[in-house]
Amino acid sequence: MRWSQLHIPTLRADPAEAEAASHRLLVRAGFIRQLMAGHYSLLPLGVRVRTKVMNVIREEMNGIGAQEFLLPSMQPAWIWEKSGRLAVMGEEMFRLKDRKGADVVLGMTHEEIFTSLAVELASYRELPQFWYQFQLKFRDEPRPKSGLIRVREFTMKDSYSFDLDEAGQDASFEAHRGAYERIFARLGIPALAVEASSGNMGGTDSIEFMCPSEAGEDLVARCGNCDYAANLEKATSALPPVTDGPGTPEPRQLPTPSVATIDDLVNKHGIAADRQVKTLVQVIDGQLTLVLLRGDHPLADQKLIDATGAAAIRPAQPDEIVAALGASPGSLGAVGVTDLPVIADLALQGRTDMTTGANVDEVHLTGVDIARDITIGQWADLREVRAGEPCPSCGTPLELVQAIEVGHIFKLGRKYTNVLGVTVLGPDGTAIVPIMGCYGIGVERAIAAIAEVHHDDIGLTWPVRVAPAEVTVVLLSVKDGAARAVAEDIYRGLLAGGADALIDDRDERPGVKFRDAELTGIPYRISVGSRDLADGVVEVTERATGEKTRVPVTEVVALVREIIAAKDA
RNA sequence: CGGGACGUGGCCCAGCUUGGUAGGGCACUUGACUGGGGGUCAAGGGGUCGCGGGUUCAAAUCCCGCCGUCCCGACCA
Incomplete structure (x- = not known):
């Protein structure tokens, strides 16, 4: 190719709107141009990099025996209705009507569509199957940002495995994990495999591949000593044990005028934050719920969503709280509350002689024994870990690093094969519902991650394998x-x-x-x-x-x- | 969706406070010189000043509404 005839519109100055290094350099070096927020045109150099990235992914997918498909981006709404996800996806899904008035959507992912093809699987002899594609995904992001990192239209390599049983699923999952590690290594992305939540895709054994970068939107808790690493929405830590006093035979009221926060209680009454119970009121799929945490622990929203299986949570409004509990935030507690669900963080288990709000404005209760005084409907890990807390595996202080999610693999179970009626006949002639796994890589986001890692102050420094x-x-x-x-x-x-x-x-x-x-x-x-x-x-x-x-x-x-x-x- | 900022040739920006012929740099075209780190000189082309309304003799500038874009937060595979 001759530079004289290539369209490589490099800019002398940095584009004004670009902040992230990858965004700034990909625009300036003539790889991409923005059409509108979250939608980018790839120019010839951008297309060349994308092709090379896709080829690496394709080689490794083919290497584990996966077969390439290409499924429609535009899909009938009914299939999402059938899987129950039409409502779950909410406003993030683009929806339109065709000329006949039929409801149509732009696919955010392809579980339903791949599964609809799997109905033609007939025998256990055909399993496992690994099916994948490179296809555009559309997601109506509330806030597209950082160039190619968070967009509304992007290419994803998504693959799906179909297995006869859990053991097969485990093997398929491990095959993909290995392929992903090779893919990111070959792309020059120093990805960490971290434990993660599977979000509204549903599933277990979720592993994200995270590229450390200051342009990243996620926080990963990482141990510098062992291989423990987890997304902040999933991470835990080993807390030093706390020994409580015996407390009092029953909770006692403590007048606390003008105390509105945990800190106030620390400063004015000398009650340490880790001896307090923080009471948050959340509306979980419409149900007002009390969420209890140790006073010095923040709530990890995603953990609450995962623990309750909720579609949506939000903090309750002050008027909702007063109506339900008779007191305002600052004096809330769960002692004696039986008409609302109460979910508590594991760090509160076995604690005694604690202090919490009395549900009377400017009054708290001391000497609270959690097991004795509070009716807790569910225990769950709800707290967000902080940097420096001990690693749950080896005790070394954890560090938090910003990272870009470039890949995600997780087990789906039989949700989609069940609702779409996929069965194969087993050796004994009985029908078996295959179990699925789902594995994704954002192609343009991977390009951005490479650019984030491989650049200096004068431009990009592509690894040979993906260079334009x-x-x-x-x-x-x-x-x-x-x-x-x-x-x-x-x-x-x-x-x-x-x-x-x-x-x-x-x-x-x-x-x-x-x-x-x-x-x-x-x-x-x-x-x-x-x-x-x-x-x-x-x-x-x-x-x-x-x-x-x-x-x-x-x-x-x-x-x-x-x-x-x-x-x- | 909340908070903040911005919208002026392809790109980066000034002008707006205090209304009066739309500017600079880069890029582009032509010519000359130049030729190992964004060169020089000369001559050119290119603009609904985001959109709509209002005030005014007169609006890029003041007022109202809308749209768009970026950043922070909420949210998010």
Whole structure:
């Protein structure tokens, strides 16, 4: 490809609207352009990177025996109705009507559609099956952001496994975990495999692949000593044991004028936060519920959703709270409450001599024995861990890192095969409902993650395997016919050897060409100019390190092909 | 959906406070010079100042409404 004829609109200045490094550089280097919030056009260089990323994923998926499909993005609403997810997806799903008035949606994911094809599976002999595709997903994000990281329209590689039983499912899951580890390693994404919540997709054994980056939207709790790592919405920690006093035979009222917070109680009455019970009122699928945590522990919303199976939760409004409990936030408690569900965090188990609100404004109760005084309907892990708390596996202080979710694998169970009526006959002739797994990678988000990890202050530094081109031949002395002939020879030699090469044949000054080569992040540059040619050499520059080598013209093609082959292995 | 900011040629921005012929830089076109780190000079082309309404002799500028975009939060595979 000739730079003179490629559309690579590089910008001299950073785009004003871009914050994240990947966003800024992908726009500036001419890989992407925004059409509207959350929708990006990929330009020729962007398409080349996307193709290479997809090919790595495809090779590894095929490597575990997966078969590639291509399913429609536009889908009938009824199939989502049937799985029960039409309501669950809410406003995040794009919906439209066709000319006949039929309800149609744009797919956010393809469990239903793949499962609808699985009804043609007939025998246990066919299982397991691994089915995948690269297809656009549409999600009406409330807030698209950070370039390709959070968008409303994107390519996902999604795969689904169908197995006869749990043991088979486990093997399929492990096959995918292995494939994902190889994929991210080959893409140059230092992904951490972390325990996660499966969110509204439903499922268990959820593992996210997270690329540490300051542009990331998730927080991962990670142990620096062992391999424990979990999304903050799932992470736990080992808390030091707390010894409580015996307390009083029954709770006692404590007048607490102008105390509205945990801190007030600490400061004005000397009651440590970890000896208090924090009472939150949440509306869980419409049901007012008391949520109890230790005074110094924050609630992890997703844990509450997971523990209750809720579709939606929200904090209760002050007027709802007063109507239900007779007191305002600041003096709330669960002692004696039997008409509302009470769910409590595990860290409160066995605690005695605690302090909590009395459900009378400006009055608290001391000497509360949780088991004796509070009717708790459900115990669950609800608290959000904080940096520095001990790792649950080895006790080392946990660190919190920001990360981009680039992949997610989880087990789906038989939800979809049940509702869509998928069965195969077993060896004994009885019908068996296959069990499913689901495995996703966001392709453009992976590109953004690579860019976040592989750049410096002058541009992108793509790994060879996914770079828009492996090497660019930069003709510096445009007017020098001999130099031009050498550059063209080298370019043709590289192409003939199978290298993905570019030649910058534009009538531009050397500085412009150098800047563009660096900005776009082509891993190797061969500079051809009259000056070095006088000595019979050209200059080879490695983009990532800036390392320059003078190489005889006669050897450069073989040398660069060799380097690329080694990096591309 | 709450909070904040912004919207002026392809890109980055000034002008708005105090209303009076729409500007600069980059990019682009042509010519000359130049040629190993975004070069110089000269001459050009390109604008519904986000949209609609209002005030005014007169609106990029003031007022009202709407739309869009970005950031923080809520939310989120």
